[in-house]
Amino acid sequence: MPLWLDLAVRVVAVVLGFLVLPLVVGQTEHKVMAHMQSRLGPMYAGAFHGWAQLIADGVKFVQKEDITPRAADGTVFRLAPLVALFPYLLVFLALPLGPGGLVAQAMDIGLFFVLAVLGVGVVAVLMSAWASANKYSLLGGLRGAAQLLGYELPLVLAAASVAMAAGTLSLPGIVEAWRPWWLLWQLPAAIVFFIAGVAEIRRPPFDMPIADSELVFGYMTEYTGLRFAFFLLAEYVGIVVISALTTILFLGGWHGPFAEHLGWLWTLAKTFAVAFVIIWMRVTFPRLREDQLQRLCWLVLVPVALGQLVLTAVVKVLT
Amino acid sequence: MSQDGEKSTPGAGLINGLAVTLRTMTQRSTTQQYPDVQPELPPRSRGTIALLEENCTVCMLCARECPDWCIYIDSHKEEVVVPGAARPRQRNVLDRFDIDFSLCMYCGICIEVCPFDALHWTPEFEYAETDVLNLLHDKERLGAWMPTVPPPPAHDVLGEPSKEEATAAKKAAGPGAATAAKSVPARVRREPDA
Numbered sequence: 001m002p003l004w005l006d007l008a009v010r011v012v013a014v015v016l017g018f019l020v021l022p023l024v025v026g027q028t029e030h031k032v033m034a035h036m037q038s039r040l041g042p043m044y045a046g047a048f049h050g051w052a053q054l055i056a057d058g059v060k061f062v063q064k065e066d067i068t069p070r071a072a073d074g075t076v077f078r079l080a081p082l083v084a085l086f087p088y089l090l091v092f093l094a095l096p097l098g099p100g101g102l103v104a105q106a107m108d109i110g111l112f113f114v115l116a117v118l119g120v121g122v123v124a125v126l127m128s129a130w131a132s133a134n135k136y137s138l139l140g141g142l143r144g145a146a147q148l149l150g151y152e153l154p155l156v157l158a159a160a161s162v163a164m165a166a167g168t169l170s171l172p173g174i175v176e177a178w179r180p181w182w183l184l185w186q187l188p189a190a191i192v193f194f195i196a197g198v199a200e201i202r203r204p205p206f207d208m209p210i211a212d213s214e215l216v217f218g219y220m221t222e223y224t225g226l227r228f229a230f231f232l233l234a235e236y237v238g239i240v241v242i243s244a245l246t247t248i249l250f251l252g253g254w255h256g257p258f259a260e261h262l263g264w265l266w267t268l269a270k271t272f273a274v275a276f277v278i279i280w281m282r283v284t285f286p287r288l289r290e291d292q293l294q295r296l297c298w299l300v301l302v303p304v305a306l307g308q309l310v311l312t313a314v315v316k317v318l319t
Numbered sequence: 320m321s322q323d324g325e326k327s328t329p330g331a332g333l334i335n336g337l338a339v340t341l342r343t344m345t346q347r348s349t350t351q352q353y354p355d356v357q358p359e360l361p362p363r364s365r366g367t368i369a370l371l372e373e374n375c376t377v378c379m380l381c382a383r384e385c386p387d388w389c390i391y392i393d394s395h396k397e398e399v400v401v402p403g404a405a406r407p408r409q410r411n412v413l414d415r416f417d418i419d420f421s422l423c424m425y426c427g428i429c430i431e432v433c434p435f436d437a438l439h440w441t442p443e444f445e446y447a448e449t450d451v452l453n454l455l456h457d458k459e460r461l462g463a464w465m466p467t468v469p470p471p472p473a474h475d476v477l478g479e480p481s482k483e484e485a486t487a488a489k490k491a492a493g494p495g496a497a498t499a500a501k502s503v504p505a506r507v508r509r510e511p512d513a
Contacts, residue, residue, distance in 0.1 A: 032344065034348075035343070035344045035348060036340040036341075036343050036344045037343070038343055038346070038348045038349065038350075039348055039350060040348055040350045040352075043352070280337060280340060280341070281337075283340050284333075284336040284337050284339070284340045285333070285336060
């Protein structure tokens, strides 16, 4: 295959996944949340059980007026949704789907790259919060900054543990090195990574920065139309990314029966299972208060992650 | 931490919550897809009021008893010449019978009070309007609901017989059967005086 065709296939595949997977997760959330609340959810769009609801939403968002508040810092305000969305697109490049190099861009420092790029999300929150010139946005942005900076630590520590166990920072390498008994060995790290990841993408019950019952919509208050849709899309891509990372790092990625041929299916299935848990938690748990949020991070997750690091090191040295 | 102060395993509440939502998800929702599927209304649903014009004698009882005076009746008298009678009889003819459903509170007193069963409940409820003035239904519109009136419910098999049945039974039994028929028909007959 010539280089340009190879490149085109990879880019198209990533963009396609980037556009389709979040919609599937979003639709699943619509339906799962509805049925968990004894409702039916969308039933009309697309004629069959509202399968086209999110497409209809997208069309609606495109039609809406794009408003920039007069007091807002225009450039930063308009740039923030893209900054929120773009890092996830880059992360998609590094996520391995199956064995034998089924990844858009294999990198030796894949894990480091992914975590570094995910950290850019904080900047988007701060940009939108400050540039909106709105008190609710600012409050939401400050909460978001405190939360994201706090939860970055357990996220990185938990990921470091599994990287240490595998002896590599390459995401395909970690999946190659993964063994089923790691499920038990790395269980604390998996739980810490999952919870910190959910907090990183500001999903309920960790949606203190958005908190629509007290802060209107947090840092997204002033956004309308397509820019608001970008923020929403970023949220759902975030679910896919965190689910996929949890799958790759802790649930063995493509490992499973017939991994040689159906590896990609295993990765996707595990990713959607984790995404279902994220939706499930959203429906079930009430929002954490700001002090509870910080307490959970600093007094529970960080110590557990540090303990896991020690455990990983001990097991690694002994075997 | 449970609210009644009992010591429970940490995290049990979180697991219980997850179990509740998962169980709810696996159960069928009770949502009715209304515009697509018509709802199953309970018997004697109060949708709107139907008028059987032939039964109306313009006695005005409904209009007088209506708590918010939403029934408007106009009529004129008509002479009916009966062959063989000494003089022509007079009869009320209904000109106008309107119910303003923007005022009606669906108490059903007009239906209860009508001595000739000219008014009936029907379970039809789809008569919303974009203009409030259109909620004033005239007698043609009220009459159009008549085919939708359900048949009256069957009598309670354990209940007392109706006045008419009791009277008929007493007449059929004749004066000899006084002991059995004395108490019930007598009470029924004297009811208007009491």
